[in-house]
Amino acid sequence: MKTLILTCKDIRKFLNMRETIDKMEEAFKLHALGKVQMPPKSYLIFDKGDLRAMPACLGKYAGIKWVNSHPENYKFGLPTVMAVYILNDVKTGFPLAIMEASELTNYRTGATGGLAAKYLARKDSEVIGFIGCGRQAYTQFLALKEEFEIKEVKAYDINESSAKKFVEFVKSHGIEGKVMSAKETCQCDILVTTTPSRKPVVKDEWIKEGMHINAIGADGPGKQELDEKILLRAKIVVDDIEQAVHGGEINVAISKGLLRREDIYATLGEVILGKKVRESEKDITIFDSTGLAIQDVALASLIYEKAKRENVGLEIDLFNL
Ligand code: NAD
Incomplete structure (x- = not known):
């Protein structure tokens, strides 16, 4: 053999x-x-x-x-x-x-972001914001394009040349794209965060009701991209509870005692099985992705x-x- x-x-x-x-x-x-x-x-x-x-x-x-x-x-x-x-x-x-x-890894991570958004984001979502424009942003975009009629992409990266390169990629797929500030990028229907940050990049006041966030970057202890206040007003869906508590977007808020494991709304699997859903157009939903074997x-x-x-x-x- x-x-x-x-x-x-x-x-x-x-x-x-x-x-x-x-x-x-x-x-x-x-x-x-x-x-x-x-x-x-x-x-x-x-x-x-x-x-x-x-x-x-x-x-x-x-x-x-x-x-x-x-x-x-x-x-x-x-x-x-x-x-x-x-x-x-x-x-x-x-x-x-x-x-x-x-x-x-890039493909399965992107695909799962697309899948989470398909179940959690508002169906009429058409403006997508990207905070962090490295490798993961590309496959997140490709997956969201499969699930939504994207009209516009906004992109922010601390390294502006990465954001520009990503916008060129978006345009090569026939979709309008612009490099913007982090704040402007957050004015969108679906926000994708893919930075390796260890402190919040996205502020609470930038996040409006009805948005969905794919929080991809935090996949280890101490990593965090979102202001903790966002977690407190959102429905948090994780890929796996143990992994998310240990190293997902919620790990810092949990270790500070601001959030409890019981505050997790659902796992992605439960959402796919229809056990939990977005309940209102006003819900803020977050998919906390840590990456599963x-x-x-x-x-x-x-x-x-x-x-x-x-x-x-x-x-x-x-x-x-
Ligand atoms: P990458 O290095 O290709 O891209 C990261 C990008 O983020 C870079 O362009 C960098 O300039 C930008 N960046 C860094 N700090 C920033 C900040 N404060 N504000 C804005 N932009 C910032 O890395 P990647 O492969 O895209 O991975 C990104 C993150 O996603 C890492 O933390 C990685 O561990 C994580 N990741 C998660 C999964 C998962 O399954 N959830 C899978 C793969 C990677």
Whole structure:
């Protein structure tokens, strides 16, 4: 038996946002029904960064993402984040594939933002604001474009050239885009925050009734993008309660005692199952995304099946079988 090796070039051939959103919907439903296995992420912490393991099992596939974060890697000409995925067959444990997983992470994160907004944002949402215009902003935009008739995109980044580049990307999809201040960017229907910030970037007074926020950037202890007062007047939907309490947008407010775990309105899975909904046009809804291992296994299995069908990748006999 052979193990399939897939590089980032191979993976890109199979990344399709519509399919990824649908796959995420299926994964989050199974998560809410308790039909997945997903032990907590496990970390190795170093002076200059960290490595984390994210195992999960979904249906007939299991797998693990092994991913680093080394913010000073630019000094060595290397990316901050480099992820590798090992996909196994649940029946035998055989490693079916080893694949590059950084782009996979960006896609599954974007797709889940689109999915959350589909259920939580007002249906007539047409102006989207982006605070932070790095990698995650691109796939968040691609996913929202699948779900909404976007009329205008507003973009803010502390690095103006990143915001300009992102706006060019938006325009290349035929949608109007403008670089604006953080305050102006928040005058929108759906706000997407994708910064690595450790202090609030979005002020309470900028957030109007009826808005939906995809809070993507905070995915570890101490990270925070939104003023805590926003959390107190919003319906907070998390991807996973334990992860969100530990390192999601709500982690700082919880550790300060401003918010309690019981204040979480729902998980995304519960929303998809129809157990919880946006109750009024005036509700402010927040999707607190931390990134789940089930999202990775779901997308890795989809990519693996496509690559096998289309004979893409390099097959190697790891065990001399
Ligand atoms: P990136 O480095 O590509 O982009 C981050 C952008 O934020 C940069 O353009 C930077 O200039 C900008 N920025 C930094 N501080 C800012 C501030 N105070 N105000 C405005 N802009 C600011 O990183 P990325 O891959 O897009 O990741 C962004 C964040 O999302 C990180 O914190 C990362 O850990 C997190 N993330 C979350 C998930 C998830 O599943 N929730 C998945 C991947 C990444």
